Amino acid sequence: MKVEQFFACHKVSEERKDPLATFSFQGHTMYWWTALDTERHLHNDPPIQYWNGFRSALRRRHIPTYYGRELLKKLQRLQQKDMTVEQYRQQIELYMMRVCIKEEEATTVARFLSGLNLEIRDQVELLPYRDLNDLVQLCVRVEQQMLRKSSS
Structure with a gap:
């Protein structure tokens, strides 16, 4: 939510949201993001380029199904x-x-x-x-x- 407020306040374009959000990743989160990006590349899946895809990947990883x-x-x-x-x-x-x-x-x-x-x-x-x-x-x-x- 806070990230989305930041994006709205600074009028960040869809293409720049994903790189800006990942810029602050550290430690385990950075390893997770790098592994996800590598896995998508190995399976010939397109890279995550837009905020909705990025947010969905974060939710799948960090929010339990229940x-x-x-x-x-x-x-x-x-x-x-x-x-x-x-x-x-x-x-x-x-x-x-x-x-x-x-x-x-x-x-x-x-x-x-x-x-x-x-x-x-x-x-x-x-x-x-x-x-x-x-x-x-x-x-x-x-x-x-x-x-x-x-x-x-």
């Missing part, structure tokens, strides 16, 4: 527990981005509601809201109200 399934399980089991409403929302969004889930907003709202703490969920289910942002704002207000009551 990674996506584990993230999906974490997302499905996610509960607010001791997180604030905002932290809980950020966690859901992070997992959804990492798993690349694009779902209807109603499904995301249902997912969000099902993991909320019961005290907050019971109160906000009775209130009207248009979308996830409205729901989160209601939850934050209910959470603040609960904190005020418990401190007094």
